[in-house]
Amino acid sequence: MATSSKVPVEHVKGVNGLEKVILREGRKCSVEVYLYGGHVTSWKNNNGEELLFVSSKAIFKPPKAIRGGIPICFPQFSSHGSLEQHGFARNRFWSIDTDPPPFPTNTTYKTFVDLILKPSEEDIKIWPHSYEFRLRITLGPGGDLMLISRIRNTNLDGKPFSFTFAYHTYFSVSDISEVRVEGLETLDYLDNLEEKERFTEQGDAITFESEVDKIYLSALNKIAIIDHEKKRTFVLRKEGLPDAVVWNPWDKKAKAMADFGDDEYKHMLCVEAAAIEKPITLRPGEEWKGKQELIVVPSSYCSGQLDPQRVLFG
Numbered sequence: 001m002a003t004s005s006k007v008p009v010e011h012v013k014g015v016n017g018l019e020k021v022i023l024r025e026g027r028k029c030s031v032e033v034y035l036y037g038g039h040v041t042s043w044k045n046n047n048g049e050e051l052l053f054v055s056s057k058a059i060f061k062p063p064k065a066i067r068g069g070i071p072i073c074f075p076q077f078s079s080h081g082s083l084e085q086h087g088f089a090r091n092r093f094w095s096i097d098t099d100p101p102p103f104p105t106n107t108t109y110k111t112f113v114d115l116i117l118k119p120s121e122e123d124i125k126i127w128p129h130s131y132e133f134r135l136r137i138t139l140g141p142g143g144d145l146m147l148i149s150r151i152r153n154t155n156l157d158g159k160p161f162s163f164t165f166a167y168h169t170y171f172s173v174s175d176i177s178e179v180r181v182e183g184l185e186t187l188d189y190l191d192n193l194e195e196k197e198r199f200t201e202q203g204d205a206i207t208f209e210s211e212v213d214k215i216y217l218s219a220l221n222k223i224a225i226i227d228h229e230k231k232r233t234f235v236l237r238k239e240g241l242p243d244a245v246v247w248n249p250w251d252k253k254a255k256a257m258a259d260f261g262d263d264e265y266k267h268m269l270c271v272e273a274a275a276i277e278k279p280i281t282l283r284p285g286e287e288w289k290g291k292q293e294l295i296v297v298p299s300s301y302c303s304g305q306l307d308p309q310r311v312l313f314g
């Protein structure tokens with residue numbers, strides 16, 4: 001079984017005594033995961049540099065979701081439904097899954113943690129469905145971060161359920177005005193700032209000079225986030241997640257958020273592998289799988305000589 005050769009993970013207390021798990025690889029690569037939200041709050045490369053953004057004003061206290069890292073949006077993305085914004089998985093306490101069902105294809109990666117979320121009686125009042133949500137968070141030997149979600153309908157009443165989903169990833173960037181996103185050009189998107197109206201993106205890579213809140217539809221499975229100043233590129237690969245959200249609140253919204261610093265919008269960008277336009281429907285006994293893999297490629301690869309074809313299709 002995949003878990004037999006697993007590297008033991010550290011269990012520690014994080015902010016406000018909340019339980020946290022730490023995965024380590026190589027010299028200084030690490031990933032930190034709060035059981036509150038099943039929430040990745042830190043991903044460091046081999047130089048010990050932080051790759052994810054977490055606000056200095058983040059409130060590590062239920063029911064507020066942690067501002068930054070990788071919140072899990074389930075069973076609803078944003079306000080696309082009647083539940084609370086982004087659903088409730090991000091502000092529930094997850095458990096360590098000690099005996100997860102094996103994956104059909106065994107991975108050789110050994111540093112991972114398995115979490116599980118099942119509905120409480122209170123949750124069933126809000127969303128009347130029974131499910132098992134298993135989340136495996138893996139840190140690869142090269143420092144890549146992989147999240148695999150497996151959601152199973154365990155309803156006993158024969159009823160299917162539908163949900164939308166996102167890995168709400170906050171990337172740490174040097175300066176938002178120096179950032180370019182490739183892989184989303186020419187796609188249709190729903191603009192959350194224009195009442196979800198549908199538009200088509202221009203042919204150029206995406207750059208940032210004001211608030212952005214867009215859902216790109218049927219995006220490629222590879223998106224590059226190029227940070228010119230830091231001379232590094234994040235590559236996001238996704239499976240089972242057709243859409244991609246791009247969000248930066250910019251100055252006015254930043255000021256309106258209690259758990260976000262006024263100038264912090266300059267140092268973050270959310271790019272989120274998601275399933276939004278066409279909700280996922282599961283019948284009892286059915287399982288859905290959605291994967292997001294993040295790698296960071298070195299400076300020489302990205303400064304001006306970046307070949308988008310290679311990054312996106314290589």
Ligand SMILES: O=P(O)(O)OC[C@H]1O[C@@H](O)[C@H](O)[C@@H](O)[C@@H]1O
Binds near residue numbers: 078168213245247270
């Ligand atoms: O403040 P929240 O609930 O974490 O949401 C932050 C943002 O998350 C993004 O994914 C949404 O597209 C935005 O509309 C939203 O404002």
